[in-house]
Amino acid sequence: MKKGFVHEINFTVNGIKRALSVHSNETLLKVLREHYGLTGAKEGCGGGECGACTVLLNGSPVNSCLVLAVEADNAHILTIEGIAAKDSIHPIQQAFIEYGAVQCGFCTPGMIMTAYALLQKNPDPDEAQIKRALSGNLCRCTGYVQIIEAVKAAAKRMKGKRG
Amino acid sequence: MNNFNYERPRSLREAVSLRSRNAGAFYLAGGTDLIVQMRDDLLKPSLLIDLKALKQLEGIDMKKDVLHIAALTKVSAVEMDRTLLRTLPFLCDAAGFLGSPLTRNKATIGGNICNASPAAEFGTPLIALNARAVISDGEKTRVMAVEDFMTGVKKNALKRGELLSGFIIPDPKGHKGRFFKKSRIKLVDLATVNITVIKKGTEYRIAIGSCFIKPLRIRTAEEMLRGIKEPDARLLGKAARICAEEIKPIDDLRGTADFRRDIVFHYVKKLLGELTAKGGQR
Ligand SMILES: Cc1cc2nc3c(=O)[nH]c(=O)nc-3n(C[C@H](O)[C@H](O)[C@H](O)COP(=O)(O)OP(=O)(O)OC[C@H]3O[C@@H](n4cnc5c(N)ncnc54)[C@H](O)[C@@H]3O)c2cc1C
Numbered sequence A: 001m002k003k004g005f006v007h008e009i010n011f012t013v014n015g016i017k018r019a020l021s022v023h024s025n026e027t028l029l030k031v032l033r034e035h036y037g038l039t040g041a042k043e044g045c046g047g048g049e050c051g052a053c054t055v056l057l058n059g060s061p062v063n064s065c066l067v068l069a070v071e072a073d074n075a076h077i078l079t080i081e082g083i084a085a086k087d088s089i090h091p092i093q094q095a096f097i098e099y100g101a102v103q104c105g106f107c108t109p110g111m112i113m114t115a116y117a118l119l120q121k122n123p124d125p126d127e128a129q130i131k132r133a134l135s136g137n138l139c140r141c142t143g144y145v146q147i148i149e150a151v152k153a154a155a156k157r158m159k160g161k162r163g
Numbered sequence B: 001m002n003n004f005n006y007e008r009p010r011s012l013r014e015a016v017s018l019r020s021r022n023a024g025a026f027y028l029a030g031g032t033d034l035i036v037q038m039r040d041d042l043l044k045p046s047l048l049i050d051l052k053a054l055k056q057l058e059g060i061d062m063k064k065d066v067l068h069i070a071a072l073t074k075v076s077a078v079e080m081d082r083t084l085l086r087t088l089p090f091l092c093d094a095a096g097f098l099g100s101p102l103t104r105n106k107a108t109i110g111g112n113i114c115n116a117s118p119a120a121e122f123g124t125p126l127i128a129l130n131a132r133a134v135i136s137d138g139e140k141t142r143v144m145a146v147e148d149f150m151t152g153v154k155k156n157a158l159k160r161g162e163l164l165s166g167f168i169i170p171d172p173k174g175h176k177g178r179f180f181k182k183s184r185i186k187l188v189d190l191a192t193v194n195i196t197v198i199k200k201g202t203e204y205r206i207a208i209g210s211c212f213i214k215p216l217r218i219r220t221a222e223e224m225l226r227g228i229k230e231p232d233a234r235l236l237g238k239a240a241r242i243c244a245e246e247i248k249p250i251d252d253l254r255g256t257a258d259f260r261r262d263i264v265f266h267y268v269k270k271l272l273g274e275l276t277a278k279g280g281q282r
């Protein structure tokens, strides 16, 4: 349904079905942050270069700054706010804390979403695969070593859990 | 970003008809070129025609020794397709060099060629493969070489209303190839130079990108090598020299024209050498 530049969209955000009126020129990032208060995804560059805005769109990590909200009609969106089980944090989040992979934290939600998608697809990635998967997520603080170590540790723990 | 109308047509015919009736309309595939330009107000479409619902425009399919890649196939799907990894791994390599994994999950192969940047990652492998662009007006299709489809910087051969429905690669078996990209940083940057070389039997094909208004085949060099099973280093050097001379690069922020000629000379020679030396499979 649409009226002029305003469109009704239906989508699922972190498991919850949502209906919303959006303007055609609003990005998914803007709607997530400003309408739903899901401020984990950040706007760094706004142009697909930095990955701070990474969310999963139908299971694949994408730059939400380059997704129009109207494009998300009928889609499933997962953000950093939706990955943990209730009252706990996700093993990737835990590993990021323990390994000092978070400094200013601006890149962290995007990093974790990309790592999350990687570990869903490939539970046992080697270092080269981790580096490649994270190559669209920039970090200005950590120097990446701790991030890669954290993803390795999380992979190990998650595998252990799956048994 | 300005406001615009947005439609997600359910049929090819409807998509084409929307485009024909609206002068300021653009097709939307992955949006990774389009939305960046709109964000910077370089482009102000009155209507975006989102092709997402047209599932027939997505997928990779080998039929009777002809490979079909539909226009809306995601770059990441090209990168990881099993058939392609086996038959044309250098095409997967080119896909894997386009932007970041996040870009590749949204960007499409058709968008890359329609956008027609001289640096387009799929430009050189597709023209070296003699790939053909399949163009639809909603009813009929016409076919032309990808080399002719890209007509200049950001220009393609589509007439108003027409859309690119995909690519055909005739006879994809038996190509040995190499894709190479030189950029300022290792990942996530547009190419300063990109190159694809192919050897099929004793036929050679050389395509070079980012060195002219569109990707180029260097046929004089190809002809010089034709029929020779194991060209020696001197001959490869000669072919590479011709390539460096025939391109028409410019100085820009990614490199000088001289730098591009040097890169083309050294890498065409190296890549051809890899294909012709024993063990240079792939
Ligand atoms: C951070 C970043 C990094 C990038 N890195 C690279 C890189 O390394 N190499 C590279 O080559 N590119 C790169 N790009 C550019 C871009 O991602 C690619 O060109 C991509 O393949 C475009 O595809 P798309 O589906 O997103 O196109 P869109 O943006 O949807 O469309 C591009 C143009 O083509 C038209 N169009 C699209 N599909 C069709 C169709 N089927 N029929 C008719 N017209 C159509 C659209 O109307 C538009 O004018 C990068 C972009 C970003 C944001």
Ligand code: FES
Pocket (backbone or CB within 6 Å): A042, A043, A044, A045, A046, A047, A048, A049, A050, A051, A052, A053, A054, A063, A064, A065, A066
């Ligand atoms: S804000 Fe989206 S990639 Fe930088």
Ligand code: FES
Pocket (backbone or CB within 6 Å): A101, A102, A103, A104, A105, A106, A107, A108, A138, A139, A140, A141, A142
């Ligand atoms: S922790 Fe600061 S940008 Fe990564």
